[in-house]
Amino acid sequence: MAKEGKKKSGTSTRAWEAPASQLLRVGSDFSIGSFDAAATPGWSGGEKAALKRMKDVGEELSELQERLFAEGKHGGTRSVLLVLQGMDTAGKGGIVRHVVGMVDPQGVHHRSFGVPTEEERSHHYLWRIRNALPKPGKIGVFDRSQYEDVLVVRVNRLVDGDPWPERFGEINDFEREVAESGTVIVKCAMLVSPDEQLRRLEERLARLDKHWKYNPGDLNERENWDAYMAAYEDAIRNTSTDWAPWHAIPADNKWFARLAVSELLLEALQGLELGWPAADFDVAAEQSRIAAAKDAARRGVPSMRLQG
Numbered sequence: 393m394a395k396e397g398k399k400k401s402g403t404s405t406r407a408w409e410a411p412a413s414q415l416l417r418v419g420s421d422f423s424i425g426s427f428d429a430a431a432t433p434g435w436s437g438g439e440k441a442a443l444k445r446m447k448d449v450g451e452e453l454s455e456l457q458e459r460l461f462a463e464g465k466h467g468g469t470r471s472v473l474l475v476l477q478g479m480d481t482a483g484k485g486g487i488v489r490h491v492v493g494m495v496d497p498q499g500v501h502h503r504s505f506g507v508p509t510e511e512e513r514s515h516h517y518l519w520r521i522r523n524a525l526p527k528p529g530k531i532g533v534f535d536r537s538q539y540e541d542v543l544v545v546r547v548n549r550l551v552d553g554d555p556w557p558e559r560f561g562e563i564n565d566f567e568r569e570v571a572e573s574g575t576v577i578v579k580c581a582m583l584v585s586p587d588e589q590l591r592r593l594e595e596r597l598a599r600l601d602k603h604w605k606y607n608p609g610d611l612n613e614r615e616n617w618d619a620y621m622a623a624y625e626d627a628i629r630n631t632s633t634d635w636a637p638w639h640a641i642p643a644d645n646k647w648f649a650r651l652a653v654s655e656l657l658l659e660a661l662q663g664l665e666l667g668w669p670a671a672d673f674d675v676a677a678e679q680s681r682i683a684a685a686k687d688a689a690r691r692g693v694p695s696m697r698l699q700g
């Protein structure tokens with residue numbers, strides 16, 4: 393008889409007042425002006441408890457990711473896409489390392505989106521996004537995303553006219569298509585306060601091991617802070633849909649942001665109700681073969697002779 397594999401870790405949500413997806417979800421009335429980036433909404437446990445909870449979440453994430461991967465190997469079509477948007481220093485890289493890093497890298501498809509290459513620029517802005525979507529069984533991670541084309545592009549007027557309402561519609565339609573094809577989309581806006589950003593930029597300059605992350609252009613982004621925030625607010629209000637809702641992540645406390653995104657990812661995977669694929673071979677027959685091989689090994693018969 394084959395036993396159930398690893399046991400489910402049975403993590404509790406005791407320290408959360410409600411599911412993170414409810415607590416952090418934002419929509420058409422989202423106001424960035426009244427958003428507190430230092431808050432820890434719904435979590436009363438503090439940092440130490442958060443780190444402990446992260447460990448439990450990580451174990452469950454890891455098992456569910458393996459189930460998703462197994463499903464993908466056996467004809468499944470489902471996947472998960474984590475979209476990370478945020479200003480420089482908001483902690484997107486930390487999410488990739490500390491949250492996504494808790495699962496098997498072979499099941500992760502990570503892609504970051506920078507200034508478009510010449511080839512990318514010759515296509516519609518969603519072209520490079522579509523090409524980077526996760527395959528069945530994978531957890532896709534976007535470090536920046538299609539939203540750059542209604543954020544940096546808008547703030548810096550990199551296209552003519554006022555195509556934003558049209559682009560919001562296009563993005564919504566695109567995401568609906570992606571969701572309907574079996575990809576659960578988890579969108580996280582990592583929102584850091586300008587004071588905390590300044591502190592992090594300063595730290596990057598003060599540390600040799602952080603210079604590689606510093607980009608003099610980051611300060612230009614800062615100089616347009618209000619325009620960026622207005623663009624974020626407008627984008628979030630217009631693209632938070634039932635099939636791809638936005639979550640606003642207060643990112644001044646790295647530990648909270650990491651915990652929050654872990655929970656959102658966990659909820660997404662739990663929602664898939666993933667099992668293990670059934671064996672497509674005769675388990676009992678294989679067990680008999682193994683028993684015979686063990687028996688032969690005990691008697692010193694080379695295993696070669698048992699093959700075929």
Ligand code: AMP
Nearest residue numbers: 480505506507508536540541544545550
């Ligand atoms: P980083 O994430 O720090 O590697 O920086 C990538 C940079 O590329 C950021 O400044 C983004 O705003 C910029 N970027 C990403 N997508 C676009 C785009 N579609 N058009 C212009 N700049 C972009």
Ligand code: MG
Nearest residue numbers: 480605607610
């Ligand atoms: Mg940067």
